[in-house]
Amino acid sequence: MKPNKVLMLADDLGIGDIGCYGNNTISTPNIDQLAKEGVKLTQHIAAASLCTPSRAAFLTGRYPIRSGMASSNTYRALLWNAGSGGLPANETTFAQLLKQQGYTTGLVGKWHQGVNCHSVSDYCHHPLNHGFDYFYGMPFTLVNECQDNKPSNLYRDLQDDLWFYTELIFLAVFSVLTGKITGLTPVRWKATLCFALFGFLFFASWYSSFGFVQHWNCIMMRNYNVTEQPMKLERTTSLMLQEAVSFIQRNKKGPFLLIVSFLHVHIPLFLTERFLRKSKHGSYGDSVEEMDWLVGQILDTIDKEGLRNNTFTYFASDHGGHLEAQEGTIQQGGWNGIYKGGKGMGGWEGGIRVPGILRWPGMLRANSVVDEPTSLMDIYPTVADLAGAALPQDRIIDGKNLLPLLQHKVSHSDHEFMFHYCGSYLHAVRWHQKDNGALWKAHYVTPIFSSETSGACYGKGICPCFGEGVTHHDPPLLFDLSRDPSEVMPLSPANEPLFHAVLERIDKAVDEHRKTLTPVPQQMSVRNRMWKAWLQPCCGTFPFCWCDNKEDGTHTQTVN
Known part of the structure; x- marks a missing residue:
């Protein structure tokens, strides 16, 4: 019988925010238990350090530059529900592959891959046009406008x-x-x-x-219908949990694919009363603990429905913690452990090394660790293999099947080189030299920021990928991550005899990689990212969009 798949993706969660990855100030018992029952990945890498491109890579198994989801301008993520950019229709998500194999597919939570292209009802970028049978959630992402009395983001x-x-x-x-x-x-x-x-x-x-603006971006949808405009943050957590639980219960005869894309722990931080002031790490810690509770509720549902042994479960974050997220002097973003940098900061480890945990009882060894380079893009060929689906042959799939590594049938990852983009600019490359265990990483470009803990990038907002806010390195900064995972001791010809040989090999890999790239339309071009009134999802009469139809067509039940 084909296994069900429940894939949970956090938003802006740092690798150092979870107990099983070293945090002792925030309580995450459910995620920690998931790691005890499955496999913990210690070198799990996002394809980008920002939401939209990282999630595009996750869904397609391809570097975002291949799909046009990597930007060459300052706008590196989608800004509006009423923009015309988004995940192109000619990309094939793993949801589409699984649907072809008889899976019922659902997405609950954040999308952030666009909605419409040319008209308010073409839904060309919508989840239902990318392989999902059911969608309930936020087509955009949380911004300050979604919460009262917050400074505007947009x-x-x-x-x-x-x-x-x-x-x-x-x-x-x-x-x-x-x-x-x-x-x-x-x-x-x-x-x-x-x-x-x-x-x-x-x-x-x-x-x-x-x-x-709150009425334009901060909305909830069920399939193609707007259900809340604006969304009510005080009940979003319970509604999303109800939808996830209901989807599992409705489809327990399987097989099904469910992606639970949490709004936690992206700012603005919103909490239910039961988790307010519960942690030792302020509102951010409270938000992490609430998300951990949500994970526990979903896992309990899987167990109660008798699906535990036939469900492949995955938990990860879309990228690293947001170091610059602050409210006054209070930190509102995550902790990336020993790793330098964070969200939006090019190729530094803190922005791209994320938690990755997988459980499949009886098929994956419990309480095991894989200390090999892996990628969020690897989920694509992995779940395709589990479903008996063939990978598309008309395009390059950059992800690698994780099953041989997870089941300890092989010792090394299939990833030899991994390319770390900031927008459409190549900032860094890692080389996993399997014969001697070295893990080299060369930085060609790095963003300028003044603090290891608070970010403080050049200018305001997310660090830039180019221009005055970055430093170009010639020769590149070279690190051996196997000895220096914090990237604090750059190597040189004086202290590394292989310095020139390593850089020469990495440069050759970059040349080979670039030959595989073909020009595609940029989905976050100025034209595509702009707000367009005629593309605005609206419940009511534009511009006075308002509705509160949370019960309209939903499948919910009370969750204790």
Whole structure:
């Protein structure tokens, strides 16, 4: 019988936030128990240090640069539900492969891979058009606008978009005044365009200044329908848990694939009363402990339904903890243990080395550890193999099947080289030299940041990938991660006899890798990432989008 798959993905969780990875200030008994019952990966690597590209790589088994989900501009993640960028329709997710093998597929939680392309109802990037039979969750991601009394994350970007549209209208007015537009009388054109210009500016300034961005991005959907606009954070946790539990119960005869994509522990941190001020690590620790409880509830459901032995279970984070997430002097982001850097910080380990835990009773050895390079992209060929699905032959799949490594049939990972991108810029490369156990890592570019613990990147917000906010290294910074996992002691020809030979081999691998890349449309180009009113999911009459239909068509039950 084909095993069920329950894949749980945290948001912005640091590898050092979990007990089984060394944390002694936050209680994570359920995740720790999962590790005791399964396999813990110590070198589990995300394909990007930011949400959108990392999740695209997870779903497709491919570096995000291959699908156009890696950006060459400053916008490295999708910014709006009403943008036109997203996971391209010609990409094949592992959900599609499993659906073809008879699996019922569901996604509960965060998506952040786009919604529409050309119209408000084409849903070209929507989960249901990427292999999922059922979706309940947030098509975007948490931002400060989703919680009252928080500083805006997106207001400046919206103002930039509005100014762009304003310029277009001014150009149209100018064209009328200079006689370059015909078809209507000059008086009618002038009146119409001037009215549109001033009406648009008045509306946009009023609408955005009162925080109505919340109604555009902070929404919940069930399949194609908006159910909450704006979402009610105080009940989001319970609703998502109910949906995950209900999906398992409805499909317990299997086989099924369920991805639970937590909104925890992305800022703004939201908590139910029972976990408020519970941890020793403030609101962030409380959020981690609430997420751990959610993991426990899902695992208990699997057990209660008699599915334990026939369910392949996985837990990971999409990338490292967000060092720069602060509220005043209070840290709101995660801890990446001994590893340098964090979310958005190029190829530093802290942004890409994440927890990875897998359980499949009777098939994977309990309480075992794999200390070999693995990737979130590896889940793609692994679950495909478990489902009896063939991998697509018309494209490169960068992930490797984990089963031989997890079952200790082989000693080494199939990954020899791993390429660490920041947007579409190659920042670092690791080389796993299997014959002697060395794990080399060369940094060609690194972001400038002033603090190992709080980030403090050049400028504001997430660290940039290029420009004045990065340092180019020639020769590259070289580390042996097997001896220096914290990346604090760069090697040189003086202290490493193999220095030049290692860099020469890595450079050759980079050349070979680049030959496999083909140009594709950038999904986060300025044109694609901009807010477009005609693509805005809306429950009601745009722009006054509002609804609260949490009971409409849902399958829920009370969870104690």
